[in-house]
Amino acid sequence: MTLAATITVTDATFDAEVLCAKVPVVVDIWAAWCGPCKQIAPILDQLATDYAGRIKIVKIDADQNPEAVTAIGVTSIPTLGFYKDGARRDMLIGAHPKPVIVEKMEALLA
Template sequence: MSTPVAVTDDTFTEEVLNSELPVVLDIWATWCGPCKRVAPILDQLAGEYAGRVVIAKLDADANPATVMDAGVTSIPTMNFYKNGRLVDTLIGAHPKPVIAEKIEGLLA
C-alpha cells in the first residue's frame, strides 16, 4: 500500500513538477481541523491510486515559499498537477467521491 509523500519547499520541484505521474498536493497544517478530516481520505486514495497518481502533502507552516508561490489563501487546499502544470484545485474539506472524481480527471 502506498502512503502520501511529504513535500517541502526544497523538494517541491522534484517531487511535484518533475513527477512522471500526476500529483495531488495536499497543503495542510497541524492546527487545521478540516485538514485532519481530509488526511485519512488521502491515505486511502494513495493506496487505491498507487502507481498511477502520487498523493503528496505539504505542511503550510513549515513551507511558506511554496504556499506563497501557489497563491494559497485557505487550507486545506488540494492542487492537482499533470505534466508539471497545475490543472485543478479543491479548497476545503471534501468527501472521498469528490476528491476521487478530481483524480480521475487527472488520469483522463
C-alpha cells in the same frame, strides 16, 4: 500489492516531487492546527493506496513551507492541488467528501 503512503514535500523538494513528477500529483496543503485538514487526511491516505503507481499524493505543511505555498497561490487550507505534466490542472479548497476528490483524480488520469 505494495501499500503506498502519502509523501511529505517541502519548499526544497516541491519542484522535484510535484512539477517534475512522471505521474499526476495531488498536493495536500495542510497545517497541524487545521481541523478540516485532519478530516481529509485518512481519505488521502486511502486514495494513495488505491491509486498507487498511477497518481502520487503528497502533503506539504503550510506553516513549515511558506515559499512553496505562496508560490502556488494558496490562501486557505486545506487546499488540494491537482498537477499533471508540471502544471496545476485543478484545485479544491476546503474539506470535500471522498467522491469529489476521486472525481478530480480521475480527471487527471483522463
